[in-house]
Amino acid sequence: MLDRITASLPSLAPAEQRVARLVLTDPHAFARQPIRELAERAQVSKPTVVRFCRSMGYGGLADFKLKLAGSVSEGVPFVHRSVDADDKTGDVLVKVVDNAVAALLHYRNAASTAAVERAVEAIAATWKTGKRIEFYGVGNSGIVAQDAQHKFFRLGITSIASSDGHIQVMSATLLGPGDCAVIISNSGRTRDLMDAAEIARKNGATTIVITASGSPLASSCQIHLAADHPEAYDRYSPMVSRLLHLLIIDVLATCVALRIGSSLPPILQRMKENLRAKRYT
Structure with a gap:
């Protein structure tokens, strides 16, 4: 915080x-x-x-x-413990887990419930009106966008994920009032995502961004879900940031599912039954 x-x-x-x-x-x-x-x-x-x-x-x-x-x-200190070249496997395990746990606890204490509530209301309204939600991310954040699309389409919300800058611009151009664009970025400074967010906002869509505080993307979108952590943006393999973004998506999906209410469990049950044929007994 x-x-x-x-x-x-x-x-x-x-x-x-x-x-x-x-x-x-x-x-x-x-x-x-x-x-x-x-x-x-x-x-x-x-x-x-x-x-x-x-x-x-x-x-x-x-x-x-x-x-x-x-x-x-908080009892677990939010200190970034970088892995050293001479660390043994056990040291690496402890450091990676401790970094993740500390980041999640930090988010739990610092998260803005008001911002999450606004994002949930916007997405729930998109579901009620039959509009669509689109998830944009590039690189590692593009993988998180795909995970988000997988979670929300199961809720009966028309959802699309894109990690290509040209597709994002074209897709954002087709958005309008009632639609949502969720932009996911570690640094909050990716030019392609800034372009897509601006187009979506000008077309009347609600723009929700999951990114670092104080970044250009954080100030350019209507709803900012802060994802702050000590991990440098140039890490060769982002770990904490990815987990934090996935966690925020999980919080949103769970809250939206609760808003949908009693009509959702029967749909999920039928989906589960239809998938049984895909598994070995």
Whole structure:
């Protein structure tokens, strides 16, 4: 959560930056103090404190404090433990698992429930109106987009995944009001994805992005689901970022499935029965 605030600092208004620096200086105290004291310490108004919390994607000060308290008191430290050339197999196993666990716990504490709720509402509305949802990603994120398409088409939502820049532009051109475009990017700086997101937004589609805070993509889409982690963008084999993106997709799919309600289980059951012939007994 603190990494996310640091990354977002340049994009905040000057008054909100003072609140952000107060959080970064002493997060424990910020989580405990009333809004009056926080406003005085940051030399801003009380509405500015609340506005900062909402700018970071939270429902208000109470929601922000709850997530902040969990983030700074978590038992597993969010420290990136890089694998060294002389590590033994057991060392590699522990480091890779610890990195993944720490990243997931970090996301649990820092995730904006308000942003997730907005994304779920948009996707559920797409399902209700019979519109379609498209997932865009390139490279490693393209594989996550394919996984997302697999999850959502099982829910009865018309969904498409594309990892080719030209196809993304053509597909986004055909989107319109009621449709959703979900853009997945580790760095949030891929030009092809920026182009597709802009086209989809101009056509009236809802744009949802899963990417790092403070990136160009994060600010260009209507709904930002922050995926912040310590993994460098130039890693030869992204691990934590991929798991984090897949986790966010799982959260969205589960929430949307709950919105669909009682009509979904019979469909999934029939699908399961029809697949039995594909398996050896």
